[in-house]
Every structure is written in structure tokens, then in C-alpha cells.
Amino acid sequence: MVEFECPQSKRIFESSLFTHKNSRHTACIRDHFFNHAVEIFLPGLASEPDGIKVANPDHQMYYIIKKLPLVELVNEEFIQTFLKTGSFYGLSIGHIDTHSVAAILPTGKLILSVSKDLYEELGLEGKPCQFEKPRKVTKYNVEVNLTAESFCKGKKHYERVQWCLKERLDMTFDILLAWQPNDTTKSLDSLRTFWNNKYECHKVEQKQHRLIMRDLTIPVIDSSNFTTSRSKSSKEYLTTNGSGQRDEDCQIRSCEASEVYEWLGAIACECKCSDSCDGFVSNYVCPTPSQKVAGALCQRWTGFITPDTILNMLDALRIEIDGGIMPWASLTVHGFQDSPVSWSTREHGFHKFGDNLYTFFIFPNEQRYWLLMNIGGHDICP
Structure with a gap:
């Protein structure tokens, strides 16, 4: 019988107060720029509270643009119109292990992941992928700061990037775009009008799925008893931030963080997750x-959810x-997964x-929380 090695992962556990200075x-x-899904679990409630309804991602739209040339995202007019006037998020659709992938961060940086052959043809300076073996590099990453003062028409670096992306390697992507302008009178629709409908653009809403459960058994959690149990398939890192504690001999009975995390995944x-045994070995x-x-x-x-939308949801949950x-x-x-x-x-x-995901467990006492990050x-580790 062939034994398959369990995939390795890293799990980071933190405990703190929302009000703590650190x-x-x-x-x-804010640093987790590209979010595909956000999920809330509310034990004791069978409907969405009004505060959550106001803050949820239903109100945040985004665009999918088909076959957009990458050079369109690095020209000075686009940078001045969007990147320097708000928080801009762009992520191409593709498999990072087999395709070229591009991303524009809200910091104004362009990240480009390409194969070795495309990298040599492109002609821009980059670095080997950190996951590659030194003598068998197949992927390279190129980083360009699009909002740097020196990145403008007439400057050598700007002209070099323009020429490489247009003349040497004319790359096109299906790309997800979101923009949160500083000027409230502007909207996401400016993206469509900017290119005068030259490309196929689709405005998209977030998809929603709701599950209501009755008479549910949930874990009991003592938020101050922050203990974990290691598993062979993951490396775990535990930190506390001033207000957290780890007490192996704590007298208050509570489920461990890793147990609750696994149970939440099952939900x-x-x-x-019935308490009754039905004869199956895999019964959970x-x-x-x-x-x-x-x-x-x-x-x-x-869908494509921005960090500001998630921060609003977290604040609503705290209330x-x-x-x-x-x-x-x-x-x-x-x-x-392919960011x-x-x-x-x-x-x-x-x-x-x-x-690359994270979970906040939020508690009513003293605004305490647990944070679990999985990569x-x-x-x-972040």
C-alpha cells in the first residue's frame, strides 16, 4: 500500500484584546489584500442582525475584465486616475503553478509571476521564486512600484517597463478589479468608462449562501484558556499580546483552540456533527x-472582497x-489560492x-479575541 504524505501547513495562534495597543x-x-470569501458564524442567533446587514459585502461590487493587456495597468494616466486616488486591487485569473499571474496591490506595486522562459523574454529585473530549488528555477517574480515618483513618462524605468510589456511580451489577462476611491463622488464604474468600453467588462456582485441551524450543540470556550494541541500535518506558532495567557493547568474546562477550529470547519x-453514534467510524x-x-x-x-469591507464586518460583530x-x-x-x-x-x-486564510473568534468579555492564521x-509567517 502506498502511503501519501500529508500536506504540510503552518498555523499561527494569537490571543489579545481589540483595545490593546499592540x-x-x-x-x-489590511495586509491580506486578496480575499475570495468571508464567513460568519453566530451561535444563538437564527437571523442576520441589522448591524451585520449594513456592513456585509453585499454592497461591494467588483469588475471582471476579459483579455486586458497588462500594459494598460502600468501607463501613467491609469496610475494617476486610479492608483493614486484610492485603494486599488487587481488580481488575474489563473493557476499560479502553471500560468503567469499578475496582481496590483493597494500599495501601488505590480507583482508579476512568470515562467523562466517568459521572464527571459520579458527583460525586466526580478527574483527567482522562493519555493524553487536553486539549480532548478522555473518561476520568477517581477515587482514594479507603479506609484513611485520616478515612475512617470520620460523616466528611463517607466519607458523600459512600457516597452517590455508592449513590444517584447504583449501579455493579456482576465483580471478581477476593485477600487475604493478617496473621493466619494467617484465610483467603480469609472473603470468601464476609462477604457471607453474597449474591453469586455462585467460588473459582479458577491454571491451569498446562508445556513440556519436549530438546536445545535456548540463548543464551550474559555477565551483566557488559550491552549493548542499539535498535529503532524501542521506547524503551530502561539503568541499572546499583553492580555492573553497560556495556562496548561487551568481549572476552567474549555475546548482547545484547535478543536474549535476543526469543528467550525465541519460546520x-x-x-x-450529531452526538448520536450511527455506526460509522468517521462519525464526527x-x-x-x-x-x-x-x-x-x-x-x-x-467573490472579490476588499480588506475595508472585512474590517467593517469585524467592527459590526464586535458590537x-x-x-x-x-x-x-x-x-x-x-x-x-492562486494569489x-x-x-x-x-x-x-x-x-x-x-x-491562506484566517479566523477571528470574538468574545464578549473585555473585547478579547483569538486569531488563527493558516498558510x-x-x-x-506573517
Whole structure:
């Protein structure tokens, strides 16, 4: 019998207060630029609160543009109109292990991941992919700061990039675009009019899926008892930020963070987590200690979701949790598996699964939270 090695991953656990001066919750969200899905779990509630309805991603639109030449995104007029007047997000559609992938970060940087052959043909300076073996490099990453003062018409670097992308390697992409202008009188529709309908543009809404559960058994969590158990398939890193603690001998019975995280994944996949045994070896039950709630809501939005939208959702959840109805709540964000970056400009690769996601467990006491980040085994920890 052939034994397959379990894919390696890294899981980072943090515990802190939202109000703590060193809390990383805002940086974690803002630095994770490309988000494919956001999911909330609200135990004790069977409907979406008004505060969440106002903050949810339903109101955030984005564009899909077909066969857009990459050179269109690096010309000075586009940069002045969009990149320097708001937060701009661009991500091409493709498999990072087999295709060329491009991304424009809200910091104004262009990240381009290409094969060795295309890199040599392109003629721009780059670096070998960090996941490659030194003597067998097949992928290269090129980074260009589009908002640098020196990147403008007449400057040597600007003209070089323009020439390479247009004359040497005329690359086109199907690309997702989102823009949050600083001027509230402007809108995302400016993207369509900017190119005068030269390209096939589709304005897209986020997709939504809602699951309402009745008489659900949920884990009991003591937010101050932040313990984890290691597994062979992951490396775990635990940090506390001033207000967190790790007490192996804590007398308060509570489920471990890793147990709750696994259970939440089962709920998101709509697995049946019944306490009754039906004779199957793979039967999964809620970890103990546990408690019953009358109802729970699990709601997911998928599409192209900006960090500001997720920050608004987190703030709305913090307000709702203080109402005392929910013992805790969670917010999970999934990044694109084929994004060239995970957090900030840290390089990301797909390999076996392409994970880059994070989950906030939010508690009513003292505005405490747990933060769990999951990334691929080759990625650098944020």
C-alpha cells in the first residue's frame, strides 16, 4: 500500500484584546489584500442582525475584465486616475503553478509571476521564486512600484517597463478589479468608462449562501484558556499580546483552540456533527465541553472582497457580541489560492493546497479575541 504524505501547513495562534495597543487585528486584515470569501458564524442567533446587514459585502461590487493587456495597468494616466486616488486591487485569473499571474496591490506595486522562459523574454529585473530549488528555477517574480515618483513618462524605468510589456511580451489577462476611491463622488464604474468600453467588462456582485441551524450543540470556550494541541500535518506558532495567557493547568474546562477550529470547519462544510453514534467510524461529534443553543447562523459571501469591507464586518460583530446573546462569534476569511502574495508582499505558492486564510473568534468579555492564521508549509509567517 502506498502511503501519501500529508500536506504540510503552518498555523499561527494569537490571543489579545481589540483595545490593546499592540493588537495586530487591523494589520492582519489590511495586509491580506486578496480575499475570495468571508464567513460568519453566530451561535444563538437564527437571523442576520441589522448591524451585520449594513456592513456585509453585499454592497461591494467588483469588475471582471476579459483579455486586458497588462500594459494598460502600468501607463501613467491609469496610475494617476486610479492608483493614486484610492485603494486599488487587481488580481488575474489563473493557476499560479502553471500560468503567469499578475496582481496590483493597494500599495501601488505590480507583482508579476512568470515562467523562466517568459521572464527571459520579458527583460525586466526580478527574483527567482522562493519555493524553487536553486539549480532548478522555473518561476520568477517581477515587482514594479507603479506609484513611485520616478515612475512617470520620460523616466528611463517607466519607458523600459512600457516597452517590455508592449513590444517584447504583449501579455493579456482576465483580471478581477476593485477600487475604493478617496473621493466619494467617484465610483467603480469609472473603470468601464476609462477604457471607453474597449474591453469586455462585467460588473459582479458577491454571491451569498446562508445556513440556519436549530438546536445545535456548540463548543464551550474559555477565551483566557488559550491552549493548542499539535498535529503532524501542521506547524503551530502561539503568541499572546499583553492580555492573553497560556495556562496548561487551568481549572476552567474549555475546548482547545484547535478543536474549535476543526469543528467550525465541519460546520462550514455542512457536516453533520450529531452526538448520536450511527455506526460509522468517521462519525464526527462536537468537542467537549459543549452546550446547546436554540439556533445558529452560518453565512458566507464569495467573490472579490476588499480588506475595508472585512474590517467593517469585524467592527459590526464586535458590537453585536456585546449584546450578550451570543457566547462567542467567528469571522473567517479565505484568500485566493492562486494569489502571488499572501500577507503584504510575502510570496505565496499553491503547491498542494494554496491555503491562506484566517479566523477571528470574538468574545464578549473585555473585547478579547483569538486569531488563527493558516498558510502553506512553504510560505513565510506573517
